[in-house]
Amino acid sequence: MSGGQVKIPATYMRGGTSKGVFFRLQDLPAAAQVPGAARDALLLRVIGSPDPYGKQIDGMGGATSSTSKAVIVSPSTRPGHDVDYLFGQVAIDQPFVDWSGNCGNLSAAVGPFAIAAGMVDPARIPENGLCVVRIWQANIGKTIVAHVPVSGGAVQETGDFELDGVTFPAAEVQLEFLDPADEGEGGGGAMFPTGHLVDDLDVPGVGTLRATLINAGIPTIFIDAASIGYTGTELQDAINGSPQALAMFETIRAHGAVRMGLIAQVDEAARRQHTPKIAFVAPPATYGASSGKRVHAQDIDLLVRALSMGKLHHAMMGTAAVAIGTAAAIPGTLVNLAAGGGVRTAVRFGHPSGTLRVGAAAVEANGQWQVTKASMSRSARVLMEGWVRVPEM
Incomplete structure (x- = not known):
């Protein structure tokens, strides 16, 4: 319907001291499934940018660098990895998305998202314990290993781990950034x-x-x-x-x-x-x-x-x-x-x-x-x- 709205499956997640809108690559409109102007325009509109008022009132962004973020996750075609993770830092008052780096905070949410989205082999998900999720960080070409707590076969989100900058305790996600130097x-x-x-x-x-x-x-x-x-x-x-x-x-x-x-x-x-x-x-x-x-x-x-x-x-x-x-x-x-x-x-x-x-x-x-x-x-x-x-x- 012309003039209507498009519905796109999405998950709004906190990772570390950041928040962002997470998408499965396959759920994006066809034109936005590949890098380019269509993808950037979509994410800008989702987050509510560019906003000359600096508030992102008409979008999901929170008007700070920590809350003006988007993530695209897909099953990995790279051997030894579960998912590919692409991060977009959405400008608040300017019409562009910066793809030049990773978000370390939202990296903590990629593993849980991948498990819940069915992107991790069920045989590798324990009934209780830690699920190791190997993530290919596509922006910088690096591997991140997330140790995600699992309870009853599902991601455990609640816990007593306290992180300064986050009000409430939650379950601890341990991250390893392999070979983090030389960003290529x-x-x-x-x-x-x-x-x-x-x-x-x-x-x-x-x-x-x-x-x-x-x-x-x-x-x-x-x-x-x-x-x-x-x-x-x-x-x-x-x-x-x-x-x-x-x-x-x-x-x-x-x-x-x-x-x-x-x-x-x-x-x-x-x-x-x-x-x-x-x-x-x-x-x-x-x-x-x-x-x-x-x-x-x-x-x-x-x-x-x-x-x-x-x-x-x-x-x-x-x-x-x-x-x-x-x-x-x-x-x-x-x-x-x-x-x-x-x-x-x-x-x-x-x-x-x-x-x-x-x-x-x-x-x-x-x-x-x-x-x-x-x-x-x-x-x-x-x-x-x-x-x-x-x-x-």
């Missing part, structure tokens, strides 16, 4: 694209900043908090309430992206909001988290604050956590130095909502660092399932 198409072609653990990054209007530029989990620019006048204990309002601060971080991000080989000119960064991320680090300090609870210096190894889609994140992006764990494991990076230096296999860092522990296994061979695996725990839950409706296009 999504990165600059190496874990440290410049060949250095620390670079001098010249940023017009800001100065020369020491920076660790790393491709692990997601391309990330790390700088010292003190070098830009911060302590590392800041909460969202301290950054997001300052247009000058946001402009400074975007300028640093753009110049870092050029240095990493992700873009050729700084003005290209405006169309590549999802990657790279930018974060600032500092040694441990006691502070009050956004929930009101105290985070004590003795309980953490370092402080990290990260920006996503131009705003300070309310907690920590899962992919940035992989970058943090990887950089912390390599002596001499700014992240490692903020944590006290030395060899480390895991760190617990403070973020605006509390703390997070992430591990990484790093080895040095012939002067080159390699990371075989990064790991962390998240949780996931189905919030709503059924159909999402969009006007006919």
Whole structure:
């Protein structure tokens, strides 16, 4: 019917500290089952973008980088994998979908979604215990292994695992990001694209900043908090309430992206909001988290604050956590130095909502660092399932 709405099967899920609309590839309209303008237009309309009001009132988005997301899952044709997982970061006030990186938080929901959608061999799903789901992350060409709790042959979503940045406890989903460094198409072609653990990054209007530029989990620019006048204990309002601060971080991000080989000119960064991320680090300090609870210096190894889609994140992006764990494991990076230096296999860092522990296994061979695996725990839950409706296009 002309002028009507199209119904598309969909599931609205929380994964870690993010939310997104999940689709089975086969359920999308034919034109949107392949990459291109039709797919992007559909997801923009589903999420409610572009919205000049910045609220996404007429869509499923929640008007933040953490809630303006879409996921497409399909049975994998890649040997040794159960599903292919494609992530789209939907811009809020601009008409584009950024496919340049992964969402580590929503990665926690892919395994549960795949099991519930019948994409995992029933013979591999225990009656009770953990179901191992091998996920091919199609954006960056990497493998993620999810250990999903199962009870009574179905995904167990409730539990007592607490994740700072998420109000209610849930069941723990353990994630392993295999060979997370060197993002290939999504990165600059190496874990440290410049060949250095620390670079001098010249940023017009800001100065020369020491920076660790790393491709692990997601391309990330790390700088010292003190070098830009911060302590590392800041909460969202301290950054997001300052247009000058946001402009400074975007300028640093753009110049870092050029240095990493992700873009050729700084003005290209405006169309590549999802990657790279930018974060600032500092040694441990006691502070009050956004929930009101105290985070004590003795309980953490370092402080990290990260920006996503131009705003300070309310907690920590899962992919940035992989970058943090990887950089912390390599002596001499700014992240490692903020944590006290030395060899480390895991760190617990403070973020605006509390703390997070992430591990990484790093080895040095012939002067080159390699990371075989990064790991962390998240949780996931189905919030709503059924159909999402969009006007006919």
